[in-house]
Amino acid sequence: MAKNVLFEVGLEELPARFVDDAEKQLLEKTITWLNETRISFEDVTTFSTPRRLSVLIRGMADVQETIEEEAKGPAEKIAIDENGNWTKAAIGFTKGQGMSVEDIYTKEIKGTRYIFVKKRIEGKKSSELLPGFKEIIESIQFGKNMRWSTETMRYARPIRWLLALYDKEVVPFEIASVSTSNKTYGHRFLGNEVIINDPLEYRAALRNEYVIVDSKEREQMILEQIKDLEEKENLLIPVDEDLLDEVRNLVEFPTVFIGSFEKKFLKLPSEVLITSMKEHQRYFPAMSTNEELLPKFVGVRNGDNKSIENVAKGNEKVLRARLSDAEFFYEEDQKNSIDFYLEKLQRVVFQEKLGTYADKVSRVVTITNHLCKMLDVEEKVAKNAIRAAEISKFDLMTNMVNEFTELQGIIGEKYAILFGENQDVAKTIREHYLPKQANGDLPDSIPGSIVSIADKVDTIVGCISIGLVPTGSQDPYGLRRQATGILRILSDKKWSISLESILNIVKSVYANTDIQLQDNATITKALNEFFQLRTTFLLKEDDIETDIIHSVTAKEIGVFDYTEKKAALLSQKRNEPAFKPIQEALVRVLNLAGKTDEMKINSTLFETESEKILYSTFQEIVPDYEKANKELDADLSLSILSKLAEPIHNFFDNTMVMANDEKIKNNRLALLNTIAASIKEFADLSLIEWKQHQ
Amino acid sequence: MNIQNMILTLQQYWSEQNCILLQAYDVEKGAGTMSPMTLLRSLGPEPWNVAYVEPSRRPDDGRYGENPNRLYQHHQFQVIMKPSPDNIQDLYLDSLKKLGIDPLKHDIRFVEDNWENPTLGAAGLGWEVWLDGMEITQFTYFQQIGGLEANPVAVELTYGIERLASYIQDKENVFELEWNNGVTVHDIFYQPELEHSKYTFEESNTEMLFELFTMYEEEAKTTMEKGLVFPAYDYVLKCSHTFNLLDAKGVISVTERTGYISRIRNLARRIAKAYVAERERLGYPMLKKEEK
Numbered sequence: 012m013a014k015n016v017l018f019e020v021g022l023e024e025l026p027a028r029f030v031d032d033a034e035k036q037l038l039e040k041t042i043t044w045l046n047e048t049r050i051s052f053e054d055v056t057t058f059s060t061p062r063r064l065s066v067l068i069r070g071m072a073d074v075q076e077t078i079e080e081e082a083k084g085p086a087e088k089i090a091i092d093e094n095g096n097w098t099k100a101a102i103g104f105t106k107g108q109g110m111s112v113e114d115i116y117t118k119e120i121k122g123t124r125y126i127f128v129k130k131r132i133e134g135k136k137s138s139e140l141l142p143g144f145k146e147i148i149e150s151i152q153f154g155k156n157m158r159w160s161t162e163t164m165r166y167a168r169p170i171r172w173l174l175a176l177y178d179k180e181v182v183p184f185e186i187a188s189v190s191t192s193n194k195t196y197g198h199r200f201l202g203n204e205v206i207i208n209d210p211l212e213y214r215a216a217l218r219n220e221y222v223i224v225d226s227k228e229r230e231q232m233i234l235e236q237i238k239d240l241e242e243k244e245n246l247l248i249p250v251d252e253d254l255l256d257e258v259r260n261l262v263e264f265p266t267v268f269i270g271s272f273e274k275k276f277l278k279l280p281s282e283v284l285i286t287s288m289k290e291h292q293r294y295f296p297a298m299s300t301n302e303e304l305l306p307k308f309v310g311v312r313n314g315d316n317k318s319i320e321n322v323a324k325g326n327e328k329v330l331r332a333r334l335s336d337a338e339f340f341y342e343e344d345q346k347n348s349i350d351f352y353l354e355k356l357q358r359v360v361f362q363e364k365l366g367t368y369a370d371k372v373s374r375v376v377t378i379t380n381h382l383c384k385m386l387d388v389e390e391k392v393a394k395n396a397i398r399a400a401e402i403s404k405f406d407l408m409t410n411m412v413n414e415f416t417e418l419q420g421i422i423g424e425k426y427a428i429l430f431g432e433n434q435d436v437a438k439t440i441r442e443h444y445l446p447k448q449a450n451g452d453l454p455d456s457i458p459g460s461i462v463s464i465a466d467k468v469d470t471i472v473g474c475i476s477i478g479l480v481p482t483g484s485q486d487p488y489g490l491r492r493q494a495t496g497i498l499r500i501l502s503d504k505k506w507s508i509s510l511e512s513i514l515n516i517v518k519s520v521y522a523n524t525d526i527q528l529q530d531n532a533t534i535t536k537a538l539n540e541f542f543q544l545r546t547t548f549l550l551k552e553d554d555i556e557t558d559i560i561h562s563v564t565a566k567e568i569g570v571f572d573y574t575e576k577k578a579a580l581l582s583q584k585r586n587e588p589a590f591k592p593i594q595e596a597l598v599r600v601l602n603l604a605g606k607t608d609e610m611k612i613n614s615t616l617f618e619t620e621s622e623k624i625l626y627s628t629f630q631e632i633v634p635d636y637e638k639a640n641k642e643l644d645a646d647l648s649l650s651i652l653s654k655l656a657e658p659i660h661n662f663f664d665n666t667m668v669m670a671n672d673e674k675i676k677n678n679r680l681a682l683l684n685t686i687a688a689s690i691k692e693f694a695d696l697s698l699i700e701w702k703q704h705q
Numbered sequence: 706m707n708i709q710n711m712i713l714t715l716q717q718y719w720s721e722q723n724c725i726l727l728q729a730y731d732v733e734k735g736a737g738t739m740s741p742m743t744l745l746r747s748l749g750p751e752p753w754n755v756a757y758v759e760p761s762r763r764p765d766d767g768r769y770g771e772n773p774n775r776l777y778q779h780h781q782f783q784v785i786m787k788p789s790p791d792n793i794q795d796l797y798l799d800s801l802k803k804l805g806i807d808p809l810k811h812d813i814r815f816v817e818d819n820w821e822n823p824t825l826g827a828a829g830l831g832w833e834v835w836l837d838g839m840e841i842t843q844f845t846y847f848q849q850i851g852g853l854e855a856n857p858v859a860v861e862l863t864y865g866i867e868r869l870a871s872y873i874q875d876k877e878n879v880f881e882l883e884w885n886n887g888v889t890v891h892d893i894f895y896q897p898e899l900e901h902s903k904y905t906f907e908e909s910n911t912e913m914l915f916e917l918f919t920m921y922e923e924e925a926k927t928t929m930e931k932g933l934v935f936p937a938y939d940y941v942l943k944c945s946h947t948f949n950l951l952d953a954k955g956v957i958s959v960t961e962r963t964g965y966i967s968r969i970r971n972l973a974r975r976i977a978k979a980y981v982a983e984r985e986r987l988g989y990p991m992l993k994k995e996e997k
Contacts, residue, residue: 023815024815024816024817024832026817027816028817155819155830157830157846157848157858158855158856158858159846159858159860160788160789160790160791160857161788161857161858168830169789169791169846171791199798199808199813200808200809200813201809261816262814310838312812313812313814314809314812317810318810321810321811322810322811322812322837325811325836325837325838325872326812326837326838328839328877329838329839330838331877332773332877335773335774363963
């Protein structure tokens with residue numbers, strides 16, 4: 012008869028961030044265990060709160076599935092003696108399998124007959140197997156584990172009780188000196204100890220003790236209460252998903268309350284208010300129906316609504332203290348000047364070998380200046396970018412950023428305006444930190460994009476030049492994220508400067524400092540490898556395959572926007588039958604090129620008509636081709652190159668490249684080398700695995 | 706409840722839980738954890754249950770007595786229990802009830818907070834305890850101290866006395882808190898707050914402090930080499946406080962800062978090791994006592 016099974020691990024409060032994942036593991040591990048143990052079941056449900064992880068298995072079979080297993084013995088000729096009797100070998104085999112000679116049958120495998128027995132493995136009782144579930148509980152992985160008391164076990168938080176029921180029976184086992192029982196515990200303050208007599212009563216029994224074991228149900232409760240509040244108070248409470256996920260795992264029984272703070276705090280930057288509420292206190296900020304921030308917030312209590320006004324009052328007091336602090340910082344910070352903060356940067360180390368923040372800023376200014384020239388931006392834009400670079404880090408020295416580190420740049424923008432900088436400069440300070448994540452928002456303005464690149468490329472080249480290359484999961488300075496950011500900005504702004512030209516400038520900036528760098532060859536190699544990996548990563552995100560990536564980055568990463576376009580175009584062309592003859596012609600040239608270094612073509616040495624035509628066609632297309640490349644027009648570039656296809660085929664059909672006359676041979680190779688170099692300006696097409704079907 | 710009664714209540718309660726009531730340790734320090742009664746005694750196999758009030762000096766937090774929330778010196782009520790009892794959370798919550806905090810009328814939560822003190826090579830896992838959104842206690846299971854594994858694990862409860870009092874007395878400004886009937890924090894601590902802030906940020910003799918740091922460090926080393934763990938540790942505490950004074954004055958650059966911290970940490974580590982070795986040599990007297 013099928014029965015229901017329940018396990019619950021009672022813990023001291025788990026970190027909210029571990030709860031969902033632990034529940035997911037519990038579900039997966041339970042199903043795997045049941046399948047591997049060959050116990051049939053109807054379904055498995057898991058639950059979680061900050062104080063418990065539990066699993067309910069319904070309709071579990073009371074015995075393990077019985078299975079038949081075929082065991083192969085020796086060959087028949089060894090198993091039967093000349094008198095037709097079973098040999099010792101045969102008897103030994105059957106005994107070893109717990110069977111007798113009567114059970115033997117034979118089968119032929121690859122021309123030889125062997126003896127076999129069919130073994131029946133009786134399923135064990137589920138009640139005997141269930142104590143093994145202990146290992147499932149022990150095997151749950153958490154982001155960080157701890158030890159407690161005298162226990163050797165490591166777990167996210169101390170285990171305080173274990174509920175383990177097989178129908179009405181307690182499944183006996185022990186983890187970290189805690190023995191299983193049929194008891195569980197309700198809400199810390201509102202509930203009591205409960206005895207569970209039937210696994211199916213679990214949810215309801217705990218509900219009576221103010222514990223909602225289903226985290227999705229807690230989420231629903233929060234959302235419904237928020238909705239009621241919105242209607243009752245006529246306001247909007249935008250629900251941040253991450254905050255909701257966290258809050259539902261901080262409580263066992265959620266009750267929403269509303270609190271307010273003094274209007275005067277609304278003069279603080281809204282980010283300061285929101286960070287104080289959301290990040291520090293886990294409140295949902297409230298807005299008016301026309302989406303203006305109100306001096307109100309919504310919190311979630313772990314408990315019922317008894318004395319809820321008292322809880323709201325306490326929370327208001329805490330928020331008030333935080334906002335008073337922020338207000339104090341806001342006022343204090345404004346008493347000083349940008350120069351005061353810049354002076355302080357001279358005393359803060361950015362990286363031990365790379366110097367102070369002031370040193371970094373001065374490099375970023377130089378790089379910004381170079382970038383402005385390379386991009387040939389208007390004078391006004393350049394002026395803003397350089398000013399922004401000069402003051403890009405001043406806010407790091409303010410009280411406000413010291414307290415709200417996550418607001419670096421945002422506070423910089425606000426304060427810059429208060430200190431009389433223009434809007435563009437102020438905005439650039441905020442934008443130069445973008446993108447904050449690999450796929451986060453990009454800077455919008457030109458100065459913002461320039462200073463963002465300058466800041467990031469300074470960090471990357473600096474770190475790599477002193478040997479701090481990211482390895483595996485080790486990337487303490489976030490170099491990968493920053494490199495991805497640079498490439499994405501270059502692509503987004505469609506700037507026609509090559510990555511290599513930027514890196515060269517930054518390397519020369521570093522060469523002019525007294526920082527101890529590795530030798531130039533090592534730096535160049537490490538930088539190339541590092542950016543090659545980042546480029547591959549980004550192009551792969553656009554579904555570009557590896558061979559195409561290699562072909563377009565063979566010479567250099569170049570102008571990233573153009574590299575992306577070429578990769579997309581070639582990904583399409585590789586499947587087009589019409590492109591086959593073109594591709595074949597161009598690849599043929601690439602394959603023969605490089606046999607000599609010769610690049611000097613002497614047109615008087617041409618003998619055949621076909622080589623003359625190839626050369627003249629090539630000369631004709633070169634100006635247009637170079638122009639198209641410069642304009643980053645991949646379609647046009649490739650279609651111009653395509654004009655060479657026919658003359659190339661014609662050339663190979665009618666001209667012997669490897670002529671007996673050395674001079675003529677070398678002249679022909681020089682022609683091919685020259686054309687090949689031009690093709691490689693676009694991409695090394697010989698690295699592509701072509702897929703056109705006839 | 707005034708602060709004096711809060712302290713008496715907590716002392717009474719934890720002494721009933723078999724904690725040894727100690728007095729504050731008489732060397733300046735930034736936190737109750739730094740008292741040798743916590744830092745050293747939490748190491749090794751000997752049981753150790755203790756409670757004490759610790760005045761904690763944080764020169765950098767000095768605000769000339771003007772800020773309603775920050776103090777040059779505040780008070781911590783420190784409880785250490787080794788090994789950590791299984792019902793420690795309940796014991797703690799009961800202590801709040803003794804202070805008149807009814808959990809049914811409040812929202813008490815355990816919010817993840819992993820504590821680390823790199824200067825002492827110490828780290829632990831646990832929570833900040835929130836009372837209606839305010840952090841009132843740091844609740845930590847020590848995992849490492851002075852670079853050594855904590856085994857068995859000690860649990861540390863650090864109540865922020867002024868924080869808790871501002872809640873219990875419903876006051877916005879720390880200086881308005883009542884210490885005992887009619888006497889406020891302002892009456893007792895305003896002048897020292899003001900003067901210590903002035904001293905720390907303006908008047909301290911930097912040259913002398915640098916010199917003292919070096920002297921204290923030397924003395925810690927030589928004393929330790931003579932196997933005198935506790936005196937050596939006193940000098941580490943002096944190093945730490947001197948460093949804090951210099952740091953608050955802004956005369957230590959960030960590069961130097963890491964250097965100073967690692968010098969203190971190295972000393973603390975060596976002393977932690979020496980303490981463990983010394984207890985072992987003595988045959989763990991507290992362990993034997995328990996067996997009897």
